Amino acid sequence: MFYDAGANDHGLRHSPLKALVGPRPIGWISALDAAGRLNLSPYSFFNAVAEAPFIVAFSSDGYKDAVSFIDETREFVCNLATFDLREAMNATSAPLPRGESEMAAAGLTAAPCRLVKPPRVAESPAALECKHLRTIRLETLEGRKMDQFLVLGQVVGVHIDDAFIRDGIVDTAAMRPIMRAGYMDYFVATPETKFSIPRPRRT
Numbered sequence: 117m118f119y120d121a122g123a124n125d126h127g128l129r130h131s132p133l134k135a136l137v138g139p140r141p142i143g144w145i146s147a148l149d150a151a152g153r154l155n156l157s158p159y160s161f162f163n164a165v166a167e168a169p170f171i172v173a174f175s176s177d178g179y180k181d182a183v184s185f186i187d188e189t190r191e192f193v194c195n196l197a198t199f200d201l202r203e204a205m206n207a208t209s210a211p212l213p214r215g216e217s218e219m220a221a222a223g224l225t226a227a228p229c230r231l232v233k234p235p236r237v238a239e240s241p242a243a244l245e246c247k248h249l250r251t252i253r254l255e256t257l258e259g260r261k262m263d264q265f266l267v268l269g270q271v272v273g274v275h276i277d278d279a280f281i282r283d284g285i286v287d288t289a290a291m292r293p294i295m296r297a298g299y300m301d302y303f304v305a306t307p308e309t310k311f312s313i314p315r316p317r318r319t
Contacts, residue, residue, distance in 0.1 A: 134160075135298025142296055143174040144195040144205060146219065147185040148234045153215040154226065155181040156208045156237070158197060160296035170271040172246060175254070175264055181214055183251060183265045190248035191232040192269060195240040199292040199304045204239070231273040241280055241291045245273030 119126040143162030161175035176183045197205040207222040226235035236243035246269030254264040289310040295303045
């Protein structure tokens, strides 16, 4: 099939775009506002976008607490969402009142970071401490401002559970990170599904 994305005339029960651009890593973002109130929320529009320095980005549908908190204090943490933490991750997507801690509501433990003020999720096997670079309000081809906000952050500190460092490398698959698909679906990485392919050498 082919459909015009602008007209959105796919004829399916739900738009297939999120299912096609997937699986996507989940940015489980913790941030504090200027008053020290904590927000923790998962974002499926998330990825690494640069290295040296390492830069991550996530996009929010609406100017939500995570974005406004980051704009206020210019720091945040990306926590790794794993299969063991799937229920807690999902619980933190609940629309709680501004300033009410999703981390506490989900029964998670706040652990201190080294270089930023927002706490990380203690139960998560990895976390990236980030300094805010920029928030960009996205626009369409026609120049119409969207209710979508892209947040860029530079990674300044990295936490990794030593149990997942083996032979000098991080065993990501052993952490069983979960990834977002379309609709209500997720994928999980496991050691059984991991494979390696050497890159071609320059000739």
